Amino acid sequence: MRNKLLLIFIFCFFIKPGISYSIVEIDITRGNLDPLPISVSPFFADEISKEKIKKDLDIDNLGLEISKVIENNLRKTGLFDTLDKESFLQKPDIAHLKPRFEDWVLIKSQVLITGKVTSKIINEKDYIRIEFKLWDVLGAKMVDGFSLTTVPTNWRRVGHKISDKVYERLTGESGYFDTRIIYVAEEGPKTQRIKKLAIMDQDGFNTKYLTLGNELVLTPRFNPTNQMVTYLSYFRNMPRVYLLNIETGKQEVVGDFPGMTFAPRFSPDGKKIIMSLAKDGNSEIWVRNLETNIQEKLTDHPSIDTSPSYSPDGKYITFNSDRSGYQQIYVMRSDGSKVKRISFGKGIYGTPVWSPRGDLIAFTKLHKGKFFIGVMRTDGTGERLLTENFYQEAPSWSPNGRIIIFYRETKTDDKGQGFSAKLWSIDLTGYNERLVSTETDASDPSWSSLLEN
Amino acid sequence: MNLNKIFKNAFLVVIFGLVITACATKKSVKTTTETSTTTKAAETQKADPIEKLDALMQGDVYVGSDTVGxxxxxxxxxxxxxxxxxxxxxxxxxxxxxxxxxxxxxxxxxxxxxxxxxxxxxxxxxxxxxxxxxxxxxxxxxxxxxxxxxxxxxxxxxxxxxxxxxxxxxxxxxxxxxxxxxx
Structure with missing residues (x-):
């Protein structure tokens, strides 16, 4: 289904990367209350290319659409103020060749993005070549850019790759736009929800449903190294952890366990799945090696041990356990030794997820009837609550560790009506809380790594 | 842990007390409604949900019959x-x-x-x-x-x-x- 997209991206950098220019830089370690004014000029296309693209994609002005993808990505970071295209004084083709910087200074733009789309035929197949340039308006020079050639249907991904480049260049952090989110799409009344696995681009486009809704599915998680997914399915009323290849649609049960397996997550190298096994009223954490098929029990305690998550170096595992009487967060070595409780604040703590940067653990906290998403250092110090609501949980990190996506459920009214579940995102700073648009109700989000090629 | 237990027991005693009072009120309400006017009937209706809640939960365990098959x-x-x-x-x-x-x-x-x-x-x-x-x-x-x-x-x-x-x-x-x- 998606393998079509794997058709070659041909990168040809015409700017040597790595040279540092004196462009405006953005500090994203704090909440940014003064977003950087940026202009994304519609990408230019000549008439012949336009006609051909119209035939291939049924899009009148692909250059404009690509610029909108970029604009939308940048605006949603909260770091950029994308200026209204109506105010632009210079035409896209001329701006791309060499901007008249005074025209852009005049509308108070500090950064300018221009581009060009050309249709090409390679081996009798249609391709598009997209070129982009990043300009420092105040410094009056070009600071970055690239061009790439791909099949026409990949045009949104090109927009995401350009967004990643701009974000990297201006913040010094790696981007997260050319990524996907897998989640559980929900429909129907609260007492009989129908749940399907769904996947979409990070910006909510290109939604695809991966299961039909015949059985309950929960908690999909990406393999950080490829496009495999692990999740919980109630297929034949046997709740078990499954492995799904989203390119081929092939799926299989993970391991052979004598009870319900749940709460799966991949190891950072993608070769193992860590999960819980519930048997005879007790849940323990197990790990299964997908290459050797060896499975091993890591915890040994009569309490509930679940929601395990590896540290990015694979040396540690964080999980939640109610061995102290209530759900709290623990850290242990990845062989199960040296179990140590790290959460000591008021309330109960669950769903710990290790940041891809390694320095923080995101969690859900329930205190005085409210649910919080927060972060703490891996030794439990420095607890910081980012958002509070009636019900929210299941944090998942963006691949650069700057944003947390989670789901939120609404309180129903006196008649039990008005239930909804939606995805939300919030910056690590606690700013920029946003609804993540999905076609249906949604829960259990998992953010992919940056896509390759 | 022990403290916890004491709290729990105290809690149960309080809840038990509440249940008894709830029952008692119900009875007195019943006797008054026999000779009541329409306004009093309206009052009883208003008080009903709270009494119901006490009768349906002990501590926070459900003891009613709704949904039970x-x-x-x-x-x-x-x-x-x-x-x-x-x-x-x-x-x-x-x-x-x-x-x-x-x-x-x-x-x-x-x-x-x-x-x-x-x-x-x-x-x-x-x-x-x-x-x-x-x-x-x-x-x-x-x-x-x-x-x-x-x-x-x-x-x-x-x-x-x-x-x-x-x-x-x-x-x-x-x-x-x-x-x-x-x-």
Missing amino acids: ELASGVPDRVFFATNETILTTASRETLRKQAAWLRQNSDVTVVVEGHADERGTREYNLALGERRANAAKDYLMTYGVSSDRIKVLSYGKERPVDSGSNPLSWSKNRRSVTVKAN
Whole structure:
């Protein structure tokens, strides 16, 4: 289904990367209350290319659409103020060749993005070549850019790759736009929800449903190294952890366990799945090696041990356990030794997820009837609550560790009506809380790594 | 831990007191309504939901009959739990003894014990909690002579509430373990 997209991206950098220019830089370690004014000029296309693209994609002005993808990505970071295209004084083709910087200074733009789309035929197949340039308006020079050639249907991904480049260049952090989110799409009344696995681009486009809704599915998680997914399915009323290849649609049960397996997550190298096994009223954490098929029990305690998550170096595992009487967060070595409780604040703590940067653990906290998403250092110090609501949980990190996506459920009214579940995102700073648009109700989000090629 | 217990007992005593007062008020209301005017009837109606709540929950365990089905005639199909708890109450044990007696008489029947949690917990923890509750019920059935190979457990966590409300009473109905015939 998606393998079509794997058709070659041909990168040809015409700017040597790595040279540092004196462009405006953005500090994203704090909440940014003064977003950087940026202009994304519609990408230019000549008439012949336009006609051909119209035939291939049924899009009148692909250059404009690509610029909108970029604009939308940048605006949603909260770091950029994308200026209204109506105010632009210079035409896209001329701006791309060499901007008249005074025209852009005049509308108070500090950064300018221009581009060009050309249709090409390679081996009798249609391709598009997209070129982009990043300009420092105040410094009056070009600071970055690239061009790439791909099949026409990949045009949104090109927009995401350009967004990643701009974000990297201006913040010094790696981007997260050319990524996907897998989640559980929900429909129907609260007492009989129908749940399907769904996947979409990070910006909510290109939604695809991966299961039909015949059985309950929960908690999909990406393999950080490829496009495999692990999740919980109630297929034949046997709740078990499954492995799904989203390119081929092939799926299989993970391991052979004598009870319900749940709460799966991949190891950072993608070769193992860590999960819980519930048997005879007790849940323990197990790990299964997908290459050797060896499975091993890591915890040994009569309490509930679940929601395990590896540290990015694979040396540690964080999980939640109610061995102290209530759900709290623990850290242990990845062989199960040296179990140590790290959460000591008021309330109960669950769903710990290790940041891809390694320095923080995101969690859900329930205190005085409210649910919080927060972060703490891996030794439990420095607890910081980012958002509070009636019900929210299941944090998942963006691949650069700057944003947390989670789901939120609404309180129903006196008649039990008005239930909804939606995805939300919030910056690590606690700013920029946003609804993540999905076609249906949604829960259990998992953010992919940056896509390759 | 001990302190916890003392608190719990104190809590139960308070709740017990409340239940008694609730009963008492109900009675006095009844006697007054016999000679009442229409305004007084309206007042009783207003007070009703609160009395109801007291009568339907002990501590935070549901003790009402709404949503309760039958495994067989006269044999309730479900038992209810306190928040985050898997302990069987006296009423629950009575229900399970009835189920066990019926299952002993109908030895060809196999069952699935479905464990559920309310919506006030994280999804994964609730899956484990549901499994723990179902096993608490299963263990009790086994103690009363039902062989383990006739009982399967299945946890739904918070995925299948019976009551879609977002209030303590609804949640108490959803914290349950339901014995369902499998054949």
